[in-house]
Amino acid sequence: xxxxxxxxxxxxxxxxxxxxxxxxxxxxxxxxxxxxxxxxxxxxxxxxxxxxxxxxxxxxxxxxxxxxxxxxxxxxxxxxxxxxxxxxxxxxxxxxxxxxxxxxxxxxxxxxxxxxxxxxxxxxxxxxxxxxxxxxxxxxxxxxxxxxxxxxxxxxxxxxxxxxxxxxxxxxxxxxxxxxxxxxxxxxxxxxxxxxxxxxxxxxxxxxxxxxxxxxxxxxxxxxxxxxxxxxxxxxxxxxxxxxxxxxxxxxxxxxxxxxxxxxxxxxxxxxxxxxxxxxxxxxxxxxxxxxxxxxxxxxxxxxxxxxxxxxxxxxxxxxxxxxxxxxxxxxxxxxxxxxxxxxxxxxxxxxxxxxxxxxxxxxxxxxxxxx
Amino acid sequence: xxxxxxxxxxxxxxxxxxxxxxxxxxxxxxxxxxxxxxxxxxxxxxxxxxxxxxxxxxxxxxxxxxxxxxxxxxxxxxxxxxxxxxxxxxxxxxxxxxxxxxxxxxxxxxxxxxxxxxxxxxxxxxxxxxxxxxxxxxxxxxxxxxxxxxxxxxxxxxxxxxxxxxxxxxxxxxxxxxxxxxxxxxxxxxxxxxxxxxxxxxxxxxxxxxxxxxxxxxxxxxxxxxxxxxxxxxxxxxxxxxxxxxxxxxxxxxxxxxxxxxxxxxxxxxxxxxxxxxxxxxxxxxxxxxxxxxxxxxxxxxxxxxxxxxxxxxxxxxxxxxxxxxxxxxxxxxxxxxxxxxxxxxxxxxxxxxxxxxxxxxxxxxxxxxxxxx
Numbered sequence: 001x002x003x004x005x006x007x008x009x010x011x012x013x014x015x016x017x018x019x020x021x022x023x024x025x026x027x028x029x030x031x032x033x034x035x036x037x038x039x040x041x042x043x044x045x046x047x048x049x050x051x052x053x054x055x056x057x058x059x060x061x062x063x064x065x066x067x068x069x070x071x072x073x074x075x076x077x078x079x080x081x082x083x084x085x086x087x088x089x090x091x092x093x094x095x096x097x098x099x100x101x102x103x104x105x106x107x108x109x110x111x112x113x114x115x116x117x118x119x120x121x122x123x124x125x126x127x128x129x130x131x132x133x134x135x136x137x138x139x140x141x142x143x144x145x146x147x148x149x150x151x152x153x154x155x156x157x158x159x160x161x162x163x164x165x166x167x168x169x170x171x172x173x174x175x176x177x178x179x180x181x182x183x184x185x186x187x188x189x190x191x192x193x194x195x196x197x198x199x200x201x202x203x204x205x206x207x208x209x210x211x212x213x214x215x216x217x218x219x220x221x222x223x224x225x226x227x228x229x230x231x232x233x234x235x236x237x238x239x240x241x242x243x244x245x246x247x248x249x250x251x252x253x254x255x256x257x258x259x260x261x262x263x264x265x266x267x268x269x270x271x272x273x274x275x276x277x278x279x280x281x282x283x284x285x286x287x288x289x290x291x292x293x294x295x296x297x298x299x300x301x302x303x304x305x306x307x308x309x310x311x312x313x314x315x316x317x318x319x320x321x322x323x324x325x326x327x328x329x330x331x332x333x334x335x336x337x338x339x340x341x342x343x344x345x346x347x348x349x350x351x352x353x354x355x356x357x358x359x360x361x362x363x364x365x366x367x368x369x370x371x372x
Numbered sequence: 373x374x375x376x377x378x379x380x381x382x383x384x385x386x387x388x389x390x391x392x393x394x395x396x397x398x399x400x401x402x403x404x405x406x407x408x409x410x411x412x413x414x415x416x417x418x419x420x421x422x423x424x425x426x427x428x429x430x431x432x433x434x435x436x437x438x439x440x441x442x443x444x445x446x447x448x449x450x451x452x453x454x455x456x457x458x459x460x461x462x463x464x465x466x467x468x469x470x471x472x473x474x475x476x477x478x479x480x481x482x483x484x485x486x487x488x489x490x491x492x493x494x495x496x497x498x499x500x501x502x503x504x505x506x507x508x509x510x511x512x513x514x515x516x517x518x519x520x521x522x523x524x525x526x527x528x529x530x531x532x533x534x535x536x537x538x539x540x541x542x543x544x545x546x547x548x549x550x551x552x553x554x555x556x557x558x559x560x561x562x563x564x565x566x567x568x569x570x571x572x573x574x575x576x577x578x579x580x581x582x583x584x585x586x587x588x589x590x591x592x593x594x595x596x597x598x599x600x601x602x603x604x605x606x607x608x609x610x611x612x613x614x615x616x617x618x619x620x621x622x623x624x625x626x627x628x629x630x631x632x633x634x635x636x637x638x639x640x641x642x643x644x645x646x647x648x649x650x651x652x653x654x655x656x657x658x659x660x661x662x663x664x665x666x667x668x669x670x671x672x673x674x675x676x677x678x679x680x681x682x683x684x685x686x687x688x689x690x691x692x693x694x695x696x697x698x699x700x701x702x703x704x705x706x707x708x709x710x711x712x713x714x715x716x717x718x719x720x721x722x723x724x725x726x727x728x729x730x731x732x733x734x735x736x737x738x739x740x741x742x743x744x745x746x
Contacts, residue, residue, distance in 0.1 A: 004387040007569065008727035011386055012379040017733030033734035042739050057739055059746025082460020083477060086453040091480045098579060099457065099476040106461055106469035110592065183729040189566045189580055195382070196559050196587020205472060206563055206580030213570025215724050256726060350589045352630055353383035355557035359392030360407030366417065372433045 004356050009256065013351070014183055014191060018052055018339045021182040026260035030180060031055055031339070036263050045150050045175035045332070046070065049122055052180055052339035053115055066119070067149065073123030074144035074153070076131075080104035084128065089135035093327045094212040096132040097125070098205055104128075105201025113200035113345055118338035121204050125334055126150065129327045130157025136323070151175055154331060159319070170275050170318040171328075174311060177264040178329055180336030182257070186210040186217065187333070187340050194341040195351040207337045211330055220325040223252035224312035226286075233285035240289045244297070250290045252309025259302045268310035275317025283313050379730050384630065388557055388725070389565060393426055393713050396556040401634035405554060406430070414641050419524045419549040419706070420444065423496060426554055426713035427489050440493070445520040447497035448527070450505065454478040458502065463510045467503060467701045468586045472579055474502045479575020487574040487719055492712035495578055499705040500524070503698060504531035525549055528705065533693070544645055545692050548685065551638045552703055554710030556631070560584040560591065564711045568718040569725040581711045582704055591703045595696040596625040597686035607659040614663050618671070624664045626683025633676045642684035650691035657687055 005011050020029040028036040031052050039048065043057060050058040050066050058066060076084065083103035087096055104124055111117065131141045134157070142160045145153055151172035155163035163171075180187070190207040194200075211217035230239045240250070255262060272280040287305055294303040315325055380386055395404040403410040406425050413422060417431075424432040424440055432440060450458070457477045461470055478498050485491065505515040508531075516531045525546040529537040537545075555561070563584040564577040585591035604613045614624070629636065646654045661679055668677035689699050 004390060007723035007725050008383075008386070008388055009723075011383070011727045012730050013383055013727035014729045015379055015732045016729045017731070020729075020731035020733065027736070029731070029733070029736055031733055032739075033737045034739050035736050038739055042741055047742070057742075057745060060742060061746065063742065079461045079465070079473075083457040083473060086456030086460065087477060087480065088453065091453075095476070095480040095575070098576065099473060099480070102469070102473040102476050102579065103457060103461065106465045106473055108462075108464045108466060110466070110586070110588070183727050185566055185570050185724055185726050188725065188727060189563055192559055192563045192566060193580065193584045193587070196584050196590035197592065198583055198587035198590075201469075202472065202583030202586050205476070206567065206583045209572055209576030209580045210567040210570050212576050213567070213572035213724075216570035216572075218571070256724075347381075348589075349382040350559055350587075350630070351382050351562065352559050353386045353388035353557050353562060355389045355391045355395075356387045357392070357395040357404075358390045359395065359404075362395060362397070362402065362404040362407055363409055364407045366408050366412055366431055368416075369421070369431075369434060369437065372431060 013188060014344070016183070016340065016343060017055070018336060018343055019180040019182055021257050023257040023259050026258060026263055028181065028263050032057065036177060037267060040173055040176060040267055043176065045172050045179070045335070048176050048179050049335040052335050053118060053342065069119050070123040070150060071144070071146035071153070073120045074127050074146065076100070076124070076127055077104055079106055084131055089138065093129065093132045093136070093324055094208065094330070097128050097327055097330060098208045098212070100128045101125070101208060102201065102205045105199070107199070111199050113194065113203065113341050115342065117200045118342060121200065121338060122334050125331045126154035126157060129324065129331055130154065132327070133158045133321065133324055134160070155319075158324075163319070166274070167318045170271060170314050171320070173267070173271060174314055174318070174328070175332040177267060177307070178311070178332040180333070180339065184216065185213070187337055190337040190341055191344050192351045194344050195348060197348065200338060200341055203341045204334060204337055207333070208330055211333065212326060217326040217329045219251060219306070219308040220312045220315070220329060221322055223308045224316065224322045224325065226251040227279065227282055227312065230282060230286050233281045236282065236285040236289050240286065240293055244293050250294065252306055252312070253290055253294060254303055255306045258304055258306070261304050262307050264307040265305050265310045268307065268314045272310055272313040272317065275314045279313050279316055283309065388562060389718070391557070391714065391717060392429070393710060393717060394554040394556055396631050398631035398633050401632060401637055403555065403637050410551065410637050411641065414547050414550055417550055419546055419553070419709070422550045422553050423709040426709050427492055427716065441523065443490070443493050444497045444524060445518065445527070447494040448501050448518040450474070450498065450501055451478055451481060453480065454502070455505070458505055459509065467506055467697050468582065468704070470506045471499065471502055471701045471704060472582045472586070475499070475582060476575060476579045478502070479573065479578065485573060487568065487577070487712070487715050489716065491574045492716065495574060495712060496708050499708055500528035500531060503701050503705065504528060507532055507695070507698065529692070540649070541692055544649060544688055547641070547645065548688055548702070549706040551641060552681070552706035554707070554713065558590065559587070560707065561711055561714050564715050565718045566725045568715040569722055571722070574712065574715060577715045578708065578711060581707070585704055585707065586700065591700045593625055594682040594686045594689065594699040594703070597683055598690065598696050600625045601653070601656055601660065604656065604660060607656050610656070610660050611663050614660070614667060618667060624668065626680055626686070627664050627668060628677055629680045632678055635678050636681050638681045639679050639684055642681065642688050646684050646687035646691070650687045653687035653690060657683065
């Protein structure tokens with residue numbers, strides 16, 4: 001039997017044309033062969049979703065069609081609304097998202113994953129995120145607007161007013177950058193669920209569940225929390241040195257795949273200058289010091305800044321409250337999750353790996369209860 | 373582009389975890405829980421004892437079993453939010469979707485706590501309450517309060533039917549729950565471990581696992597067995613129907629398994645139970661089994677085509693009186709013991725499960741601006 005590779009590191013679990021993380025060269029390639037830096041500023045989130053689903057960027061007519069379909073899919077059904085309102089407003093927003101997506105997608109009989117469902121799931125998430133945020137604030141839920149784009153409508157439902165064009169651009173860029181990233185843990189979870197012939201809602205719910213983990217989607221919040229603790233550029237050196245001495249992990253640094261600077265982090269770092277100038281100053285100094293300390297501690301490791309670090313600054317600049325970060329990540333990644341599931345449908349085979357037995361020698365006899 | 377290993381479809385034969393929970397010895401047709409062969413546990417152990425075995429690594433003493441029974445009984449009630457969610461779902465919803473949604477909301481109590489045995493007990497206790505509550509609602513009836521003096525299997529049936537079931541029926545359900553409680557690195561268990569590997573919470577792991585179990589290639593098949601037997605109709609018509617079905621590329625439900633090369637030991641036990649408890653089903657099913665194995669062997673003599681656990685599960689669950697939409701969620705009611713045990717094992721020695729993919733798309737190129745497309 002094959003060797004055990006913890007975390008399946010280096011094991012190829014799928015063939016995909018949805019995206020490629022070229023860690024050695026610091027490149028992220030989206031479906032169709034586009035480098036991520038070439039797409040930013042050229043394509044909106046809706047165009048990226050279309051690209052991931054169809055394999056090509058839409059023309060104006062196709063984009064208009066998708067926008068129409070998405071804006072028509074922004075309403076919660078009765079069951080989803082019931083689940084949403086049943087939960088305490090203080091509930092973790094990722095738990096709200098997991099539950100309400102599950103209820104929204106509850107059906108009478110099993111359905112095969114389809115593009116229509118992918119669009120519906122992508123369209124509904126901002127509604128849930130917005131409602132969950134409003135309820136946390138003790139405010140009225142804001143109904144979706146069908147005349148706004150995906151990013152603008154998300155901000156509308158969260159804030160109850162139209163956002164400045166700049167903020168919408170920050171959010172849209174973030175959504176473009178995070179929409180897919182190879183076979184990460186949540187995407188892999190979605191593909192494992194899909195491999196049993198289950199429905200698309202189950203795949204997305206499983207993916208949300210995986211994204212919730214602090215080692216995955218929760219990392220953006222952790223990065224922002226660390227910046228809050230650092231406090232200011234002036235205090236960075238001292239705080240990080242002390243934290244390192246306490247063996248605290250620096251949030252926002254290190255990635256299993258990239259051996260050079262993450263191209264998404266590079267774009268967000270640039271954007272952070274105008275999005276959140278003060279936090280950008282703190283973050284720049286924090287990055288400089290953290291990379292130096294990490295390099296001194298482990299010169300052999302490629303310890304680069306990851307996307308979460310700079311994403312936390314840009315999302316802050318867009319006015320997104322930090323407890324909503326992971327949900328915003330899901331708002332983007334659902335495009336990739338659904339694209340991967342649709343891709344996997346073409347050649348479905350159950351993902352059922354092996355395990356290595358490390359328990360007691362089989363065959364011992366159980367003792368009767370009274371004799372134990 | 374970044375990997376030197378080659379792609380193995382379905383990760384077949386790839387070791388994804390080390391485990392001391394259960395071992396599927398496909399060559400010899402053995403299923404082993406924590407060192408005990410399933411046949412030695414099936415008849416005499418309660419589901420509670422097996423859950424204790426999986427969680428703690430050993431069978432409980434009398435005092436430990438009493439404590440666990442008490443803890444399970446004390447954790448059966450749904451939270452207010454879970455109850456409201458259950459009541460918001462349309463009454464014709466697939467009970468697997470109900471389970472997925474209500475387990476999700478029931479679990480929000482735990483926030484981002486690290487998975488623990490008490491949380492595993494709490495989650496395991498809630499499954500029968502959710503299913504029975506929804507089943508009652510489908511019939512326009514109110515929920516039945518749990519009975520703390522009844523064991524896991526007996527109480528599930530009590531809450532479903534509003535009356536106590538016969539000892540034989542309770543025993544049959546208990547044996548079913550014991551048999552299905554764990555099974556190596558199956559797709560739903562693996563899903564739970566992938567989710568756990570990100571440091572997510574237990575409810576998240578379970579919700580993902582339920583989603584995977586729902587798939588027809590995994591836990592969604594026992595109801596399909598009944599449906600196919602209904603189509604076949606009667607034993608004398610079986611061969612003609614089945615030969616014709618193969619011409620139409622219809623799959624025989626309840627046959628084939630990636631791992632077992634000989635008869636699944638659970639199927640053997642369930643088959644004997646069917647013969648005793650559900651003679652009508654058994655008469656047709658055993659005939660269909662014989663023909664299916666013969667036809668499959670004719671088609672692929674090289675393949676070890678054996679009856680899988682779902683085939684006779686269907687007859688046992690039917691004899692117990694469960695509606696067929698409740699077969700898969702009852703599977704989940706058993707497997708939750710294994711899922712939670714695997715999650716605890718994963719977090720005790722964790723590393724994020726993040727395999728690689730092989731890029732098969734086009735080489736890098738430049739995007740065309742929107743105005744110039746089309």
